[in-house]
Every structure is written in C-alpha cells, then in structure tokens.
Amino acid sequence: MTFENPSREHIKTLLEQAKNVAVVGLSDNPERTSYMVAEVMQKRGYRIIPVNPNAERILGETCYKSLSDIPEPIDIVNVFRRSELCVPIAEEAVKINAKVLWLQLGVINEEAAEIAKAGGLEMIMDRCIKVEDSILQPRRDIQ
Template sequence: MGIQNPTDEKIKEVLHTSKRIAVVGLSGNPDRTSYMVSEAMQNAGYTIIPVNPTVNEVLGEKAVASLKEIDGEVDIVNVFRRSEFLPEVARDTVEIGAKTFWAQLGVANQEAYDYLKDNGVETIMDRCIKVEHAKFK
C-alpha cells in the first residue's frame, strides 16, 4: 500500500492538541539536528522527553533510556534514528499508548508504518516536525 502521511489539516490538529514529545535518539550535542529541532519545539511550548541511553540530560530535561521508562502520557514519539530501527520503536510506541508516531525527514519504514496503522497510531514519516510546526503557527 505504501506510506501515506495524514493531510496537512490532520498534522496541524496533531501539533495543536499535543503537549508532550518523547524524542528517540535526541543528542546532547547542540550541533545535531535532533537537538536543534527539539530545542525549537521546546521553545514553542512543548515538553520534551529525551530518549537516549547514552545521555543523562538534554535541554534541561532528564533523559530516559527507553520509551517504556517514561512516566505519564506521551502525545508524540518523534524519532531521530535510522529507518531500520523504526519497527522496534513502533512496538514500544504502541506499548506505551502514544497517540502519534513521527519519523523525521529521511526516515521511513513500511513494516513500522503497517504495524502502527494496524494498532491505531497516527503515523507521520519522512517529515520534519519543526518545519511542519512552522507552517501551522
């Protein structure tokens, strides 16, 4: 069937109704895209939860090693990992009950997409959350 992203209207709705973003693969290096995008989303009012087993804290937020370690609800799982890791992250996303799975620009995986859609998770792939957010301010 192929990967089909939601309409712009649905993406706008997701961004306007979401508050907590778990960022899988968030780097503590300010020169990395994951850091810059997450900082912009934090500055826009979102709560950022760094998910990276190699860091303790990013952007003033305590990091967790995996999605399963997050307390409370997660609105968006934003993924900065290579495409081959998406099926594993997709399974964890479903397990924690996150509403939306968002794979960053250049990142997509059909297996993960099918699994997420079969489990009722809004799925966006190969799009930058910062760029999309800027379109709908």
C-alpha cells in the first residue's frame, strides 16, 4: 500500500499539541538546513532536542547520542538523515513512545513508515516541518 500523509488539518493538530521535538541529524553548522529549520522551530516555541553523537550542544540544548538517551517524552521525532538510514530511527521512535515520526522534505522510506504506524506513531514524510508549521500556524509567536 502506498503511503499517504495525514491531512493538513490533522498535521496542524499534531503541531499544536507538540512541545518537544527531537531532531535526528541536527548539525551544529548554522549553514546546514537542519540547523536553520531547528532554529526557526525553536524561535516559534518548540523545545528542540538535538540528536547528534558528534556534538555536545546545539542551539543551547544538550545533544544526545540517540533517541533512547533522551530523558523526557518526545512528541515529534524530526529526521534529517538519508532515506536508507530511517528504519532504525523508526524502530527507536517506537521504542521511546514518540507520538510522531516526521521525515523531512526529500526523505522517504516506506518501511520506516510501516514500522512507525504499526508502533502507534503518526507518520509524516517528505515534508518540511518548518514550512508546514509556518503555513498551518502563521500566527505562532516567534520568541
């Protein structure tokens, strides 16, 4: 069966309910897309939790080596990794009871989507979380 993203209305609800966003593959380089997207989301009021085994802090937040190392609940796992690397991330997102697995624009993995959905997670892929948030919640205050 071909994957289909939730409706825009449902994505809006997921974003409204989200507080903690773990960003897998968040770079500490301000010129990288992952950094720029996470920085805007942080300014829009989301708590960004970096998952990067090669950095200690990004955007003022402690970095974690893996999703399992994060000591608090995660609403959205936002993934900036190549498509072929997403299956273990989906498995770990299920393991930590995240609510949503979100694969960024250009990141598509049907097997990861099946794992997430079977584990009870909402699944979004091939969409930019920053763009969706800006479209669906245009009045969200930037701090």
